[in-house]
Amino acid sequence: MTVSDPVVEEVVATISRSATEIRQGLIGRRGTVDGENPSGETQAEADVWADELLGDRLASIDGVGQYASEERPDVVDCGDDPATSDAYAVAVDPLDGSSNLKSNNAMGTIFGVYDAALPARGETLVAAGYVLYGPITTLVIATDETVAEYELSGGERRLVERDVTVPEEPVVYGFGGRVPDWPDDFRAYAREIERELKLRYGGALIGDVNQVLTYGGTFGYPALESRPAGKLRLQFEGNPIGYVVEQAGGRSSDGERSLLAVEPDELHDRSPLHVGNDELIDRLEAALA
Numbered sequence: 563m564t565v566s567d568p569v570v571e572e573v574v575a576t577i578s579r580s581a582t583e584i585r586q587g588l589i590g591r592r593g594t595v596d597g598e599n600p601s602g603e604t605q606a607e608a609d610v611w612a613d614e615l616l617g618d619r620l621a622s623i624d625g626v627g628q629y630a631s632e633e634r635p636d637v638v639d640c641g642d643d644p645a646t647s648d649a650y651a652v653a654v655d656p657l658d659g660s661s662n663l664k665s666n667n668a669m670g671t672i673f674g675v676y677d678a679a680l681p682a683r684g685e686t687l688v689a690a691g692y693v694l695y696g697p698i699t700t701l702v703i704a705t706d707e708t709v710a711e712y713e714l715s716g717g718e719r720r721l722v723e724r725d726v727t728v729p730e731e732p733v734v735y736g737f738g739g740r741v742p743d744w745p746d747d748f749r750a751y752a753r754e755i756e757r758e759l760k761l762r763y764g765g766a767l768i769g770d771v772n773q774v775l776t777y778g779g780t781f782g783y784p785a786l787e788s789r790p791a792g793k794l795r796l797q798f799e800g801n802p803i804g805y806v807v808e809q810a811g812g813r814s815s816d817g818e819r820s821l822l823a824v825e826p827d828e829l830h831d832r833s834p835l836h837v838g839n840d841e842l843i844d845r846l847e848a849a850l851a
């Protein structure tokens with residue numbers, strides 16, 4: 563199954579082919595480099611390497627006018643301006659959950675294809691998805707048509723599920739941040755959820771969100787007392803993941819509104835991030851109101 567928009571299909575095909583290579587290239591790149599990323603976080607060797615590999619390949623696609631990533635400060639202009647032409651902008655979290663390199667746990671690659679110049683609202687996404695480097699390498703792609711899951715092997719993608727939807731009955735939850743740093747209203751909501759669902763928290767957004775898509779439930783990285791905007795980045799994490807979950811029939815929220823409706827100020831803006839079954843996100847928003 564291919565994506566009907568040829569530029570999006572080329573982006574997806576490029577990421578699919580690169581994923582097997584990225585997975586293999588993690589070996590020997592588990593250490594850190596001296597620099598920090600624009601969010602002030604230590605970079606792993608693999609973060610920098612995966613960004614360069616994806617940046618070179620995605621920027622050379624005809625119809626991609628901008629490339630941006632969590633690992634570099636500025637947008638790279640690589641074609642026509644998405645603001646004034648048909649070109650798209652591609653935003654990437656090259657390695658999501660890269661601190662899991664050390665402990666050898668799940669990680670991902672996240673991408674969003676925006677029909678607008680970056681930074682942009684998530685409502686301008688035409689496609690988004692992620693690779694999950696678990697025991698198996700899988701790819702989830704959301705477009706306005708469907709959300710599909712593939713297994714990746716040797717650069718090939720094999721369809722596993724044509725129409726992924728968030729299961730109706732929620733089962734799992736995962737919330738980031740330290741409990742004493744949670745605002746009181748979020749803590750009260752979390753206490754209720756803890757009594758109803760099973761905890762799943764692996765330290766990689768992609769691993770945790772994929773459990774929500776598989777079993778139903780919710781993932782949240784909330785606003786913290788010490789960090790009111792939370793930890794995760796809107797362009798590279800919040801918007802693409804919000805788009806995937808909404809296209810799969812669930813909801814996303816920054817605590818007040820759909821993540822896709824949040825107006826960005828800066829490329830590396832952070833936002834509280836909540837996704838999952840409608841009913842749970844409704845309850846979260848009511849608790850924080």
Ligand SMILES: O=P(O)(O)OC[C@H]1O[C@](O)(COP(=O)(O)O)[C@@H](O)[C@@H]1O
Nearest residue numbers: 657658659660661738739765766767
């Ligand atoms: O270590 P914490 O605070 O639980 O944070 C985990 C969160 O941070 C992240 O690792 C941030 O992503 P990056 O690894 O791309 O910076 C998410 O994948 C994950 O949900």
Ligand SMILES: [Mg+2]
Nearest residue numbers: 655658659799
């Ligand atoms: Mg990430």
Ligand SMILES: [Mg+2]
Nearest residue numbers: 655657658659
């Ligand atoms: Mg990352």
